[in-house]
Amino acid sequence: MFFLSNTFYNTISNYQNIVCNWFKIISFNMRVKFDKHRTLSMLVNKIGQNYFCSSIGFDGFYSPCIYVFMSRFRRFLCNVASKPFNKAIKWFSFYGRRLYGIFIDAYTVLFLKSLSKIKTAISIYVASAINILLFHIYNITGKQKEDQDPQRLSGLEFNKFVKLCDSPNLFERLGGRNNKTPRQKWSVGFTPKVTDSRQTEDQLTRDMLASTASFINCVGGVNGDNPTELTRSDVDEVVRQLLGNNAYTILDNIEGEDKFGTAPVRDAYFALCNTDLTKELDSVAGFIQKNQYPSPMDALRSEWGAVGNLRFLVSSIGSVSPNASANGSDVYNIFCVGMEAYACIEQDGYSASFIYRPPIYDGPLALNASVGFKFAEVPRITNDLWVLNLRCTLS
Amino acid sequence: MDGTILQQGRFTSDGTNKVLAIRSDVDWIRVYNTTIAAANQTTAVGVEYYWQRGFGDGAKWSYFKSNAANAANLSQYITSNGFSLLDTSLNPLSAAVAVSGATNATQPVVSTASTAGLAAGDIVRLSSLTGQENLAGIDFQIDTVVANTSFRWAYALATAPGAAATAGNWRKVKYDPIYYPRRRFIGNISAAGNAIVSCTADHGLSVGQEVRIVVPAEYGMVQMNNILATITAVPAANQLTLNVDSSAFTAFQFPLPGVVPFSPALVVPVGENTAQAISSSVNLLADATENQAILGMELVGGANNPGGANNDVMYYVAGKSFAVNNE
Numbered sequence: 001m002f003f004l005s006n007t008f009y010n011t012i013s014n015y016q017n018i019v020c021n022w023f024k025i026i027s028f029n030m031r032v033k034f035d036k037h038r039t040l041s042m043l044v045n046k047i048g049q050n051y052f053c054s055s056i057g058f059d060g061f062y063s064p065c066i067y068v069f070m071s072r073f074r075r076f077l078c079n080v081a082s083k084p085f086n087k088a089i090k091w092f093s094f095y096g097r098r099l100y101g102i103f104i105d106a107y108t109v110l111f112l113k114s115l116s117k118i119k120t121a122i123s124i125y126v127a128s129a130i131n132i133l134l135f136h137i138y139n140i141t142g143k144q145k146e147d148q149d150p151q152r153l154s155g156l157e158f159n160k161f162v163k164l165c166d167s168p169n170l171f172e173r174l175g176g177r178n179n180k181t182p183r184q185k186w187s188v189g190f191t192p193k194v195t196d197s198r199q200t201e202d203q204l205t206r207d208m209l210a211s212t213a214s215f216i217n218c219v220g221g222v223n224g225d226n227p228t229e230l231t232r233s234d235v236d237e238v239v240r241q242l243l244g245n246n247a248y249t250i251l252d253n254i255e256g257e258d259k260f261g262t263a264p265v266r267d268a269y270f271a272l273c274n275t276d277l278t279k280e281l282d283s284v285a286g287f288i289q290k291n292q293y294p295s296p297m298d299a300l301r302s303e304w305g306a307v308g309n310l311r312f313l314v315s316s317i318g319s320v321s322p323n324a325s326a327n328g329s330d331v332y333n334i335f336c337v338g339m340e341a342y343a344c345i346e347q348d349g350y351s352a353s354f355i356y357r358p359p360i361y362d363g364p365l366a367l368n369a370s371v372g373f374k375f376a377e378v379p380r381i382t383n384d385l386w387v388l389n390l391r392c393t394l395s
Numbered sequence: 396m397d398g399t400i401l402q403q404g405r406f407t408s409d410g411t412n413k414v415l416a417i418r419s420d421v422d423w424i425r426v427y428n429t430t431i432a433a434a435n436q437t438t439a440v441g442v443e444y445y446w447q448r449g450f451g452d453g454a455k456w457s458y459f460k461s462n463a464a465n466a467a468n469l470s471q472y473i474t475s476n477g478f479s480l481l482d483t484s485l486n487p488l489s490a491a492v493a494v495s496g497a498t499n500a501t502q503p504v505v506s507t508a509s510t511a512g513l514a515a516g517d518i519v520r521l522s523s524l525t526g527q528e529n530l531a532g533i534d535f536q537i538d539t540v541v542a543n544t545s546f547r548w549a550y551a552l553a554t555a556p557g558a559a560a561t562a563g564n565w566r567k568v569k570y571d572p573i574y575y576p577r578r579r580f581i582g583n584i585s586a587a588g589n590a591i592v593s594c595t596a597d598h599g600l601s602v603g604q605e606v607r608i609v610v611p612a613e614y615g616m617v618q619m620n621n622i623l624a625t626i627t628a629v630p631a632a633n634q635l636t637l638n639v640d641s642s643a644f645t646a647f648q649f650p651l652p653g654v655v656p657f658s659p660a661l662v663v664p665v666g667e668n669t670a671q672a673i674s675s676s677v678n679l680l681a682d683a684t685e686n687q688a689i690l691g692m693e694l695v696g697g698a699n700n701p702g703g704a705n706n707d708v709m710y711y712v713a714g715k716s717f718a719v720n721n722e
Contacts, residue, residue: 207484208684211572214609214663219656226532226656323488326531326655328522328564379574380684384607384665 203317205344205379206272209335210319212381215389216241226326229395230277230334232285232307238336238390239309242269245385247338251311257294265293268311271390273334274318278304280395281312310336325393334390341386345378403712408703411696414481416689417713423447424478424692424713426701436460439469444701446478446692449721453477455701476695484688487570488520497527497560501551505537506544507565513540515549517567518596524563527556528655533580534568535595536633550595550633553583557651573688576600576664579633581608583647584616584660589627590641592662597632600664601681603672606635609661613650616641625668627675635662638671 216238221228228234249267256264265288281287281304288306290299302313312334319333353374359366381387402417417424426444439461446455455477459469489512496506505521513519515538524531538549571577579594592608600606603626610620619641628636650657667682692713696702703709 204686207572208574211574211577212664214578214607214661215658217656217658219658226528228656322486323522323566324520324532326522326528328491378684381665384663
């Protein structure tokens with residue numbers, strides 16, 4: 001057990017330089033009582049299979065090792081030399097099939113390293129309360145499907161590369177949703193070839209906020225519509241209301257530094273919105289683009305910038321109410337949220353799980369495989385005073 | 396997997412369109428009218444209907460039963476009055492239809508040359524109104540539909556909008572937002588010992604639920620703004636009786652056209668008052684968040700249609716193909 005060294009930092013930072021000519025992710029999803037010896041054995045074997053080698057150490061890898069990286073935060077990869085892995089809390093390594101330790105209640109990533117390159121990674125979340133181990137398989141060099149949101153509405157980047165892909169030409173679309181029991185709604189989704197359940201979770205949360213959260217219209221603009229385009233006075237109004245409702249800000253302030261073209265950023269609420277609003281945001285008085293932050297690395301990947309006490313996260317799947325304005329234009333919903341304003345409840349601890357049926361189950365000729373996901377989650381506003389939907393139109 | 400049957404079932408037709416929620420989407424469906432099949436027919440009547448993915452919207456393959464020999468002796472592909480795929484999570488609005496005018500009354504009557512697709516109880520949204528800009532963008536329920544002439548706001552506003560409209564558009568809001576409970580627009584709040592909130596459409600809330608009332612200054616009754624209240628009664632489908640004494644509050648008024656833009660008054664469901672729910676012997680979990688979106692199929696009702704005539708007993712079986720290749 002040891003903390004990060006520069007060598008390891010350099011190792012991790014190289015991952016972005018890997019060019020992947022092929023894409024293969026094993027299907028692997030477990031929900032079992034945690035058995036570290038069995039788990040390690042399975043992980044090692046799966047990683048080996050992922051690289052078409054029967055065991056680690058084969059197929060051109062020289063002294064490959066598996067490293068475990070643990071963090072209590074999801075933002076752990078940091079490419080700035082001055083702040084290498086500032087969120088790290090533990091760092092472990094193990095060789096072969098010996099696992100030295102794994103902690104609960106932390107986000108963990110296993111890396112397969114060969115020479116100086118990270119070859120693949122597996123994330124693990126060990127829930128402390130239920131002692132269940134959940135695995136998601138990553139290929140950090142894989143590319144996303146074009147129509148998928150690369151940044152996710154929530155701004156959290158974790159799990160965005162969750163995909164299953166095997167013999168892609170055999171996959172077909174399977175499904176939708178509608179498995180309803182009296183007190184819960186299961187959402188089941190299948191998409192061709194590639195599945196991203198996390199995006200579906202975001203979309204459902206978005207739709208819940210659009211259905212139930214109270215809203216205020218932007219009225220400070222001049223486009224003659226109701227609501228108007230976004231203006232600084234509208235931002236100030238929503239911030240005033242959130243502050244008055246004792247909503248906690250989510251992000252800390254970013255302290256000013258002696259750098260040209262930068263400005264300090266206040267502690268802030270999240271404002272979740274559609275990418276169509278980026279041009280509008282640029283026009284808002286007092287808007288600070290994220291590259292103007294004193295330390296841009298503190299910005300989230302999906303972040304566009306800040307106005308007052310709002311930091312705007314944009315997504316292509318951000319909420320839009322079609323033809324809802326007075327002039328019949330689309331209305332853009334900007335969900336301004338304070339800390340713990342809403343939650344996603346995993347019923348029976350049942351988050352998204354992947355279901356892979358190999359071709360062997362299809363018929364005597366094993367022609368068709370299938371892959372999909374399902375989950376039983378309910379998004380819920382926990383305090384209606386801490387979330388406001390600021391509605392606007394385009395200028 | 397190939398040829399999987401997703402769902403089967405039975406319903407007794409009321410002669411109107413029937414919506415079937417079919418999980419995991421559907422690639423084919425077959426509907427049987429057992430009432431017709433069980434009796435001899437003197438003229439050809441539809442007895443079995445079929446649809447598969449690739450048929451046009453509303454199309455069907457029909458089998459008719461036409462004589463005393465119990466023979467299904469006529470097949471026909473018809474492009475209307477059949478099956479339509481349904482996904483209530485998608486765009487819930489119909490196309491815009493021109494409005495020629497609207498009266499300046501607490502229940503405005505909206506004139507239009509086409510009321511196609513409208514029925515009493517539907518929710519409608521107006522836009523681009525000339526003269527009644529303050530009503531645009533508000534979802535409201537309608538009644539008194541006069542075919543290709545007019546429809547009326549079903550629930551009265553506190554005050555008349557202030558002017559008549561001379562032009563605009565209407566759209567039908569086909570589906571509610573997918574999550575229950577939903578917020579609603581407020582058209583009126585009474586000044587009474589127990590305030591009665593009137594929404595512009597049926598709210599679907601029940602006794603015991605807690606709501607937050609949002610009343611911007613343009614509506615007058617600012618004392619009600621941001622109040623957290625419990626529903627003590629539901630006197631009408633669009634009304635809520637609250638445990639709030641509003642008798643001394645400023646009168647509620649609907650903003651005039653000159654006030655636009657403004658934020659609307661809202662009732663926002665936020666939770667459950669368990670004490671009230673227990674004393675009223677109602678469901679403690681009535682406020683539970685529920686995704687009410689459905690995927691499925693809409694069957695057009697009536698004789699010779701898959702939705703069946705009144706009292707027809709219909710059986711159906713729906714399935715999924717592993718691959719659909721419509722070239």
